[in-house]
Amino acid sequence: MRSFASAPLLGLWFAFLALPFAGWRGALWTGLACAALVAAARTLGRVLRAEPVARRLAMAQEAIGESWEFMLRGTRDWRVAALVLLGLVAFPWVLDRYKTDVLVVAGIYVMLSLGLNVVVGFAGLLDLGYVAFYAVGAYSYALLSTWYGLSFWPGLLGGAALAAVFGILLGIPVLRLRGDYLAIVTLGFGEIIRIVLNNWDDVTRGPNGILGIGRPHLGDFRFSQPMHFFYLVLALCLITMFIVGRLNRSRIGRAWAAMREDESAAECMGVNLVHAKLLAFAFGASWAGLGGVVFAAKQTFVSPESFAFFESVIILCMVVLGGMGSVPGVVLGALILVALPEALRELTLFRPMILGGAMVLMMVMRPRGFLRERGLRLAEGALPPGVPREEGR
């Protein structure tokens, strides 16, 4: 970025580029905004890079990282964990119905993005049609529930399993090929699922969607309030975090990370790529399926609209912005991306544009996300005491 031309020239250039789309006036504004932004970013960059500031910044970053880790380690203490849990459990009592409902949606996204994180963040495979598996889960429960009256809990398993099967079927053709092909095949698959849902009227009722999907119940207790779903989703999120975290800190997680870093070196070190890829893919898909079933049960209604390509992009964004590979980072990313549009309603129109731009910026400036993954991929306590701490960086 440093060899870029000067700010006014850049402004002129982008004004020129924007001209056919934004008209004279729009182009002028675009140019000015670009020039101002570039100049501001430059100055900021210079200030931040100046010796004393840079040192302090690095220290602050280190400190934030440390305290974050401290907090995480804290939650391993059962007393702290209990306190946090208590706080979470109290949410619906403090918030109104609407906000609780938003939290339920956020929770579903947390599950989805943790699942996608296994594929993209852990295993390094780009899946651009993630929402298709979400749709598979949602529709399979919708159909089983409305046709056969299948109840929620078996539906949960069924949806996840079916989605996993789709994941494996889709993964097989691209196993031998570079990861980019997976991206395009999943992208295509996402479109197909949407087209099929829209057109297979006899089964999916097309764009009208499916109504009257059964809600979950536990014995005689029926889930009906947002609060009930909040607890359901909260439990599922915690379980997901637990499972994903443990997978990461194991032989499996190390194999994924090795594959992500250097696929063929990993294979030479004994990692069976077929198993590792299919496992990541099936796991990611089944979690999307799980999320889909919960979504269908919460809405009692599904239609193809909910499964547009843009949903896949949003979920990918949660993973990328939060920090690929880092479980707390991804959770944070999901929460922020659900909360932001709630807070900034005026920006709805610009949201996709901002997300797209943010993905590019993130890759160029901070490819590891806000919270870089930390810690060893090892079962806690497997490390003998007395191993010298990391030196240097």
Next chain:
Amino acid sequence: MSAAPLLECRALTRRFGGLVALDALHLEVRPAEVVGLIGPNGAGKTTAFNVVTGIHPPTAGEVSFEGRSVVGLRPSAVLQRGIARTFQNIRLFRGMTALENALVGRHARLRTGPLGAILRSRRVVEEERAAVDFAMELLRFTGIERHALARADSLSYGDQRRAEIARALASEPRLLLLDEPAAGMNPREKGVLNELILAIRDRGVTVLLIEHDMRVVMGISDRVVVLDHGQKIAEGPPDAVRRDPRVLEAYLGSAHA
């Protein structure tokens, strides 16, 4: 010297388009040997490793290890059989620590599956602990124990080469293929490396070594094989090979080309 060969390549050929990188190569490595594989740039040495480890399928010919063919196996299956390697252009998992790198090398000898990883039974924890102990022992053996928790890409060049060796040894191979392990090392480091390779052999691991540094190869090899244009042009004890006119010609000839 009379033992059955551990690794045996028969008429091994590999083409890349029109280029014959390996031309009917015969190669034998017997247990507990250190064999040096030398030859000018582009002679096909690395290609031989790639074919043996299953990265490139051979165009023709046979590779057998401990009497059984390994042709057609995936690289992971070849490693499972007991052949491990390092890379000429270091290919550590850069974002992972040295310890994690070694643990990935151990992957094939561990059993934990996804369910085990999630439930983390006592057996799984025991396995992890043993794996860490083993990996730490190897980091100590290769002399980089104090960098165990440093990111691989923050290690010095020589340490990265050693980390690659530790990672390869973690799979408890019976044959270790080293691709120019001394490249980029200073003389002192090379001396240490010599000791290390002999110590590896003393652990009962047979070593096939590609190396340009003649002092390293000639100093520790029991036998040297010389490749040029994919063909074996000489073979024998280091002293004999050093005096072989064909070898001199291959090296000088290629230097003039």
Next chain:
Amino acid sequence: MLTQQLVNGIVVGSVYALIALGYTLVYGILQLINFAHGEIYMMGAYVGIAVLGVLAAMGLTQQSLALSILLVFLVPMVYCAAYGVTLERVAYRPLRQAPRLSPLISAIGMSIFLQNYVQVAQGARDKAFPNLLSLGSFEVMGAHVSGLQVFILAAALAMMAGLQLFIHRTRLGRAMRATAQDRTMAALVGVDVNRVIAVTFAIGSVLAAVAGVMVGMYYGLVNHYIGFVAGIKAFTAAVLGGIGNVTGALVGGFLLALLESFWAGYVSAVYKDVFAFLVLVVVLIFRPEGILGGSTEVDRA
């Protein structure tokens, strides 16, 4: 019916082929799927509309048809070249040494950004592409062929011929081929790799611009979403022909469009877009190197 499908297929095929060339050229040099390429094509169509608007306002469309047609193609070509080069500079060049996932994510982000920028700036509704050429039509063996279709095919063929000449006859073209073969080697022998990459993006984008304007003329309607589907299909065409292979992109483009046209005519029009995907998957399973591709890339250890 059969010849009609054939004619439709050929026209659509020339569009696919032009876009596929952009994918193939970039992939050949950077081994990167430029996901935003479809958006460049879409933006080409929009720039065409803008040009026509200006021309009509100046009354030029009545005065000189030839000049108008020239400008309707030329201005989008220039603009798209600029978009392509800027895209590479902003979203890909900083990531050339990054892990391979990063440029892919950056590419998809750019695609989303551009698509939605156009939506914000131009509105979500379809835009009419003013009718410029009314060339009449004629019958060939029971098929209805419009002059516009002939014009599109001719323009596409001319672009492809120009590309071939460029690649094989010019210094830059040779530098491009050298870079595609081995980037480090090319840099060693004095090729300015950055410039070659920029030129590659410019050329791919120029071809996409032509495709965009042609599609606008052909269907008379354009929206910000057309780049997405066209992008997937053109990529499929490139893979079908053998990605990285210029002739392959042409063959793949025409072949895919013909197959698709028959599929839509005889099997199912609703699932027309599904078909291209099936083709992609089948090719990836049975012949990932494509029809004209040589060996699949082998990993250098």
